[in-house]
Amino acid sequence: MSESQGARLFRETWIVGVRRHFPGEPKAGYVTPWDGTPQWERDAAGAVYAQVRQFVEVSGGRAARLSREQEGRFVALCWTAQMYKHFEEPKPGYVADRAELPGWQRETDADIFEAVETALRTAAD
Secondary structure, eight states, rough: OHHHHHHHHHHHHHHHHHHHHHOOOOOOOGGGGGGGGGGGHHHHHHHHHHHHHHHHHTTTGGGGGGHHHHHHHHHHHHHHHHHHHSSOOOGGGGGGOGGSSSSSHHHHHHHHHHHHHHHHHHHHH
């Protein structure tokens, strides 16, 4: 899977996760389809996809043993680094520690890790 396809997987999994885990009606920006997503966000999604892919690959397939919390923490940390890359002064919510994120976002981050891992496993079969 290319980084561009991985970025789309990231965004699509994010949208599905937000719709599943967000309490109530999410903000429109949370569920904007790929074609309406700003370029910086597409780039960040691609970078985080690449980081998760590499992490899974260098673990020799053992990343599947991580807890859901560990998976989500990895995605959140990679995303935080992207926010510092793309914004000189990111909003505090963009760079909050995982423990400070709302539950729906923690769950969605874990969904993203699992989606990337599943895509890699499927491609290898």
